[in-house]
Amino acid sequence: MLINELSKRTGVTIHTLRYYENLGLIQGTTDENVKTNNYRNYDETVVERIEIIKGAKEVGFTLSEIRELMNTWFSSTSTQEEVLSFFEKKVAEIDDKIKKFRQIKKLLEGVMKDIGKGEC
Amino acid sequence: MLINELSKRTGVTIHTLRYYENLGLIQGTTDENVKTNNYRNYDETVVERIEIIKGAKEVGFTLSEIRELMNTWFSSTSTQEEVLSFFEKKVAEIDDKIKKFRQIKKLLEGVMKDIGKGEC
């Protein structure tokens, strides 16, 4: 698919998709048979990558962290140990964030309970 | 305490503290008896507010969301219903983020398991 369809499929604007492509987060392929243009084609794996990007962004990863994560994921130059330790680090970070979320949530719910009782 | 001590107590730089004060996230008081300067004093409640800011930032709230949250929290102009619905909305957002974190974590752990088995 071309960039327009990719944009519609993912809900990400064309501008942002090009921005991601410049950063190396996604990669389209040009058709070797067509020499007249430089139109890039994007397949289903690109759609998947964008879904990963969207999810990872929502939970607080920066674009460069996401690039690092995906490069590690899809790379064959890293050793198993490198990949494992990178992912373990990320999982630990996620656990930490979940813990912080729970604390804030508890705090908010505590205040809500007090309000309900008219103690505020 | 003055801004230097506040900075040391909270681990937030003086520059950032002034930035927060400009945004209305914290508020120091000037001593009425001292007319020669405009030095601001910060009490323990300011330290607490900064701890709230730090926590909320870590779980992905923007500074303006935090300001809104704290204004609602400390305000007496909002009705109970307003405060409750604001907090309920935030708790729902947190639940959503925790869910997303779990998904990403599961994804990462799935890959790690595959790597462990040598399936990658």
Place this chain on the structure above:
DNA sequence: TACAAGTATAGACTATACTCTATACCTTAA
């Protein structure tokens, strides 16, 4: 009293993640 260190204010600068504009070229349907 001199001077180093602290404080306040304003404004410039930076990084991240877009978002938009200009320009130019390509494709396709009427």
Place this chain on the structure above:
DNA sequence: TTAAGGTATAGAGTATAGTCTATACTTGTA
């Protein structure tokens, strides 16, 4: 074939959240 709409590239502009610099005034200690 021409005009509308799609695509690529470069670069400018925006918002958020700092971070730094310059300037000027204040305070406390030697």
